Amino acid sequence: MAQRLSMRNIGKAFGGVPVLSDVELTLEPGEVVALLGSNGAGKSTLVKILTGLYTRDGGVVEVDGSPVVFSRPADAIAAGVKLLPQEISVMPDMTVAENILLGELPTKTIFGFRQVDDEAMRRRASELLAQLGFRDLDVTQPVKRLSVAEQRIVEIARAIAGQARILIMDEPTAALTEQEAHLLFAIIRRLKAQQVSVVYISHYMSEVFEISDRIVVLRDGRNSGNFATAATDKTQVLAAMLGETAGDLYPDTPPPPAGAEILTVDNLVVRDEIAGVSFSVRAGEILGIFGLVGSGVEVLGRALYGAVGSVRAGTVTLDGKPYRPSNPQAGKRAGIGFVAAERKKEGIIADLTVRENIALPFQSRFTRGLFVARDLETGHAGNWIRDLSIRTRGPEQKLRTLSGGNQQKVCLARWLVDGVHLLILEEPTRGVDIGARREIYGKLRELTGNGFAVIILSSDVEEVAGISDRSLVLDRGRIVQHFEKGATPAQLMAATAETVTPAA
Amino acid sequence: MTTTTADTAPTLKQRAMNLLAKPWSGVAMLLVFYLLLLAVFAILSPFFLTVRNMLQIGTNVAYIGLMAAAGTPLIVAGGLDLSVAAIAGLTGVLISLMVTAGIPVWIAVALALVVAAMIGVANGLFTTKLRLNPLIVTLGMMSIVSGIALVMTGGLTRPMMIDGFNWIGAERFVGIPIPLIIMVVTFLVLWVMMTRTKFGRYIYASGGNPEAARLIGIPVGRTIIVLYVISAVAGALAGTILGAMLGAAAPNAAGSQLLTVIAAIILGGTSLNGGRGSVWGTLLAVLILGTLNNGLTLLNVSSFWQDVTRGVVLMLAVSLDQVRSRALGE
Known part of the structure; x- marks a missing residue:
């Protein structure tokens, strides 16, 4: 037949x-x-x-x-x-x-x-x-x-x-x-x-x-x-x-010096999607949170940033103080930067220029009196265009016309201002080409070296395994495994796979 | 040989699309169209291209321009106000009634502006907090407001010849009619607001990608509410000027111009999808629509045909907006 x-x-x-x-x-x-x-x-x-x-x-x-x-x-x-x-x-x-x-x-x-x-x-x-x-x-x-x-x-x-x-x-x-x-x-x-x-x-x-x-x-x-x-x-x-993990994509990680605890999450419950999770992040480290579609990985970062309204239960401590954000403004004020998973829908303002996009979250800092200070914006945007190797004809190019990887770098650059010290990044390299991925990972490592804490929420198992100092596996709203010293992709994947097996 | 060049050279259509994708293409096209229009009418009518007639056009469109100017940032931010012309009608009625009741005219004007601002707040709250479609909310508001104006006057036009008031519709300052000056100043202020202030950035961000704007901590809802208030207050100012010019307050004085206001904003290159637009485009479009009306009147074309013309121009403008969006790859 x-x-x-x-x-x-x-x-x-x-x-x-x-x-x-x-x-x-x-x-x-x-x-x-x-x-x-x-x-x-x-x-x-x-x-x-x-x-x-x-x-x-x-x-x-x-x-x-x-x-x-x-x-x-x-x-x-x-x-x-x-x-x-x-x-x-x-x-x-x-x-x-x-x-x-x-x-x-x-x-x-x-x-x-x-x-x-x-x-x-x-x-x-x-x-x-x-x-x-x-x-x-x-x-x-x-x-x-x-x-x-x-x-x-x-x-x-x-x-x-x-x-x-x-x-x-x-x-x-x-x-x-x-x-x-x-x-x-x-x-x-x-x-x-x-x-x-x-x-x-x-x-x-x-x-x-x-x-x-x-x-x-x-x-x-x-x-x-x-x-x-x-x-x-x-x-x-x-x-x-x-396969063999793409080795040189990720920076050689020196073990992070034990910094102060920046964020502590205790028994957090969010809608029906996060059913009580606890973890913490220290200055200088990259915490990877791995989860498949529907695991809660889509909502956990947002909840910590303040983008899903108020949480149902649990306590969060930020820089030693109780923290309960009810909107993104609150997260921003507390020194958190957030990059959303869906770049086109939730990240870029396509019709604004690179300069305008980068200045946007902290526009007051680029304003003198009543008016926007274009020179300050241009200087700031120019710095990050160079620092992050953003491929653009210049700060006046519309963000719409940049490639996905360069748009993502712009979304990251928005948060690189004084006062922001915790980055929450959803799927930071989804739809980003290899070259830009390597540059983004390198930058994150550099930032943690300067005292930033970074949380990456991702459904890309290789990314979480490759870039994280510590990692968590999220499944059906719960943390099913902690890896204190990093993990291989197979270990992470196995952690989710196990929980689905019928209990009896 | 010839076939290879045909393969690589951009086609006429591609070239046209590339041109449309340029940010200045809209305003440039409007300017060319405006100049053409002036040239055509100047040739057809000896009365057209005179200082007197040009100022007349400016005065005639002033109250329409006010509403269109304020509607522009609102549509850029993702809103839409169909109640603005009804608010203009109500304002005239309110001022006239209050003055009759013995309230000094400028206090009456101030109170009417406050009422308009409150209507704007209501429009804003319904569209942002309850997330209702702005088309429906402001259509409903239009009906409510014009209904109230009719109830208050019993459907009649009220006289509005008030001492110390009508000059804002009739006088000139250094030779320029006051309504025209008010319109131009409004355009200048809104231009600065949209392009030079933090709030202006919030306008473009809120309309360009509301979810992204929210996620970087921009107060999208508050931005839009403020713009509804600005639109409503501009409607009230328009009603005040119109009342002063006509010396009468009719409940539906400005109602027939709602379409002109929206047409001007769209023709001016502001995208109905939000995120794109400028007040200069709107100003040119207001002048074009006003010039069309004036020129056709001078040529003794029936005003019924002027309605047809306005509709055709609006539909052309919307089609162009669609083509331009496609050129930008949306």
Whole structure:
């Protein structure tokens, strides 16, 4: 029998930078293949090519032995390739049956008008759910009444209704409890029995080992491992994912001299996302906090800076004084600098110049009387452009026209003024090229040498392992491990992976 | 040979897009268009290009210019005020009623400005604290304010010939009509505010990327509230000048000019998405719209056609704004 899917020699580049080179991914009918790789390894690009969102620059894609070209998502769906994105997408106010059969509503003709055949729709939807092992779900209720897991099932049933033969599941358990996750696995096994093939994307090692037949690993846009799940173990897979850490990207770290404690966090609770964490940072050190999507890593830094309103519980001490910021102004006044993860959405003011962007947070210091002092701004911006090697035609260039790495340096430069002594950086090098990354890391090390404390919150395991003096691993709102002397990427990754394994 | 050059040389469309992406392209185009307009009308009508007529245009657009000037920083910061013209109408009514009740006219003006400021605060609070869409909030406010003005007068126009008051609509200072002077001073003050002060930076930052501005500790909400107050007070000033010029206060005196105000701001190159715009563009646009009206009147074109012209200019301006955004790669 022909392979269900065969992608060979896939290549893709953006702006001359190769993102995928010579990548291969195959699926047998009824096979579950886990696709693994750290952030930026090329997983999502490969998936986008498979689902018709991107077109490949080179290579061959075959479905059931015949070559296909997907230039639009509709082409992929027509060929039986269906993506279940991480965020569940259902129509909350439509019924279960309508949601399942949205693509091909059964119709009947009454008095010459085509109408939806409700009876047939309900029957068909129930059949599809029964195939997945769900016999007693009321298909006439609106989907918004269902649990998240049940909504997932509706999505899967919809894919099956559309004759999907290849399902791509991106972090399908992200919003599910453990029990619900096992329900999902049971469904995946039923799909296998019906010869549906699955590409399963997950950060969670234990899930991958439970459900997959084969594990395909990408690293830096290339295949770096292909394992039969039964014949391998986590160590091998992690080694393929992480490889040898890029050594010279990070500065040679002299052990930090024990400075004064700058920030102490005790039993902090934030919304439903941080469930009581305690840690501290000293002057002169870089504390890395590693967590995957949904671990709370997105909100912890913001809470400390004052950007999520008031926290629910816990005490924070900054420079020996109690500290309870209710807005970013409070964090700023207390001497904290913050760089947000989403540079474009939350960082840059694209239409202002480099000079204006750098002066903005402490504009009063660049003001004489009523008026902005342009000479002070220009001098200050010029200093940091030189110091951080920001590639720009000059301080008057609009920030919009700089590259991601240089924009990130501008976001950092904003906080390099007297009085700021704690930097909270979210994903400090996301979307930043290697050269700028090295410069940013070098600068952070230099700053800690001058008494700064730095907290890095990142989902990039190599970054946290590479730059931190100490690191924490955050999972589902709790700190699951401290590494007092730094950690390897594998240790960090293993710390999150362990907690997902069923307790019993 | 020819094919290779065709491949590398930028196409006409690319060149046009590059030009549009330049920050000064908008104001430069407006200036050229304004000069063309002056030339065309000067040729068509002997009465057009005279000092007298130019000052007449300036006086006619002064109260519109006031509202458009104050609306510019507000839209740059991500807000929008559709109630401004209704506030102008209410102000005339309030002053006229208070004076009738025996309150000295300048105290009446001051009180009317305070009322307007409070309306501005309400607009600001609803849009920033409750995060309601400014279009809906100020549309609602427009209806409320003009409704109240109608209730207070029973829908009638009130006389507004008050001793020691009407000069601000009629007199001249060194030969220049007072309303025109007030407008020009307002533009100058707002220009300095937007480009030379800390608050000005906050305006561009709040509209350019509100979330980023919030995260670097800029008081985005407060900035926008202050701008709603400035817009409302400018509306009240416009109503005061208009009342003084006409010698009468009508509840809907300025209502028909709301579209002109918004059209001028957009035509002037201020982006409806926020973050981009200047008062000079707005001033040129106000002059262009005023000149169009004046010129068409001199040429005996019906005022109904002038409405059509204004609508066409507005839609062209919005299309241009869209094209320019694309040229900037958004």
